[in-house]
Amino acid sequence: MDMQVSFLDRLFDAGLLIETGVDGLYGRSGQFEDVIAAFERLIDRVGGADGAEAMRFPPGMNREFFETSGYMKSFPQLAGTVHSFCGSELDHMSLLKCMEVGDDWTKGQEATDIVLTPAACYPLYPTVARRGKLPKSGGLYDLQSYCFRHEPSKDPARQQLFRMREYVCMGTEQHVTDFRQRWMDRGVEMMKSVGLDVAIDIANDPFFGRAGKMLANNQRDQNLKFELLIPITSTAKPTACMSFNYHQDAFGTKWGLYLEDGSTAHTACVGFGLERIALALFHTHGLDVKAWPESVRAVLWG
Amino acid sequence: MNETIRELLAKLGNLPVAVTELEDGADLYAAGLSSFASVQLMLGLEEAFDIEFPDNLLNRKSFASISAIEQTVSHILKAKEAA
Numbered sequence: 001m002d003m004q005v006s007f008l009d010r011l012f013d014a015g016l017l018i019e020t021g022v023d024g025l026y027g028r029s030g031q032f033e034d035v036i037a038a039f040e041r042l043i044d045r046v047g048g049a050d051g052a053e054a055m056r057f058p059p060g061m062n063r064e065f066f067e068t069s070g071y072m073k074s075f076p077q078l079a080g081t082v083h084s085f086c087g088s089e090l091d092h093m094s095l096l097k098c099m100e101v102g103d104d105w106t107k108g109q110e111a112t113d114i115v116l117t118p119a120a121c122y123p124l125y126p127t128v129a130r131r132g133k134l135p136k137s138g139g140l141y142d143l144q145s146y147c148f149r150h151e152p153s154k155d156p157a158r159q160q161l162f163r164m165r166e167y168v169c170m171g172t173e174q175h176v177t178d179f180r181q182r183w184m185d186r187g188v189e190m191m192k193s194v195g196l197d198v199a200i201d202i203a204n205d206p207f208f209g210r211a212g213k214m215l216a217n218n219q220r221d222q223n224l225k226f227e228l229l230i231p232i233t234s235t236a237k238p239t240a241c242m243s244f245n246y247h248q249d250a251f252g253t254k255w256g257l258y259l260e261d262g263s264t265a266h267t268a269c270v271g272f273g274l275e276r277i278a279l280a281l282f283h284t285h286g287l288d289v290k291a292w293p294e295s296v297r298a299v300l301w302g
Numbered sequence: 303m304n305e306t307i308r309e310l311l312a313k314l315g316n317l318p319v320a321v322t323e324l325e326d327g328a329d330l331y332a333a334g335l336s337s338f339a340s341v342q343l344m345l346g347l348e349e350a351f352d353i354e355f356p357d358n359l360l361n362r363k364s365f366a367s368i369s370a371i372e373q374t375v376s377h378i379l380k381a382k383e384a385a
Binding site: 070073210211213214215217218219221222250 | 336337338340341344345355357360361362363
């Protein structure tokens with residue numbers, strides 16, 4: 001823990017991250033953003049020729065879609081919902097009084113139609129389903145969004161609002177598992193090219209409760225999730241900076257994603273944790289970008 | 303026990319086929335048992351038999367067929383008696 005606090009403090013001291021008073025909620029400096037932008041250009045260079053359709057959604061999604069996704073079954077502890085004041089003038093008066101005396105003023109807030117996006121690809125599935133059957137060649141999409149997960153922590157690599165860049169592939173089982181394997185190979189190469197020490201390991205999502213233990217075991221037994229790990233705040237417990245997920249036909253069934261021949265589409269996604277990758281670069285090469293190895297600077301800024 | 307398991311499977315398994323049509327050894331995942339339904343089934347079995355699945359048995363293998371469930375539940379009951 002000490003090491004985590006000290007890396008976070010060093011990032012604050014260097015002005016790379018900006019404290020807000022809430023653990024896991026930080027501002028970013030221009031320099032920090034420049035590293036993320038450079039890494040995203042590297043992603044574009046590696047994945048661009050695949051011809052993915054780019055879509056950008058804001059960090060909030062339709063609550064109805066969120067409910068259909070089943071996120072609350074698996075990760076209720078991580079979800080963030082958007083609530084607003086929807087009362088009358090009289091309610092407003094009592095709200096202000098409540099705030100004045102330091103009582104809980106949030107009790108009367110009502111749920112809006114918006115939920116904070118938990119992963120960049122969540123708004124994609126219903127969007128694609130609405131278009132009808134997928135073309136013969138399947139579907140490939142490029143997404144990026146700020147995502148929210150309620151897990152306050154002093155580990156700078158575990159932020160509550162962070163950016164996820166994703167490629168999502170839809171098609172036959174063979175098509176999407178090939179896509180996942182291709183990105184596992186590419187991911188390792190990309191990280192090596194910027195001087196990061198990586199390992200790939202089988203993984204599971206942080207499902208909630210004892211039932212979650214079983215879902216996690218199932219996920220591992222079936223090799224559904226892999227992570228690319230890089231040491232940031234601990235070498236013993238390196239941080240997942242990319243993940244490679246095969247959903248089988250779970251999302252295809254849930255959202256009604258069909259291939260041209262009428263069969264249910266299989267889906268897979270590859271995600272880059274952009275803040276985590278930037279932090280891995282700062283941790284490995286130092287907080288002064290100008291002092292990074294020439295080879296790394298050349299890959300990022302050419 | 304077989305009957306109770308079949309009743310729970312019919313109630314919680316959310317299967318597209320009738321449980322009566324399934325042989326004891328039939329692959330439940332192939333029959334359409336989802337991960338989430340298997341979790342519901344696990345919780346139902348715990349309540350019905352007053353047991354708690356240890357972490358090492360919370361996996362797909364334990365719920366792969368009606369006989370597999372029977373074996374798993376018997377194993378937990380035996381361990382409980384011995385304790």
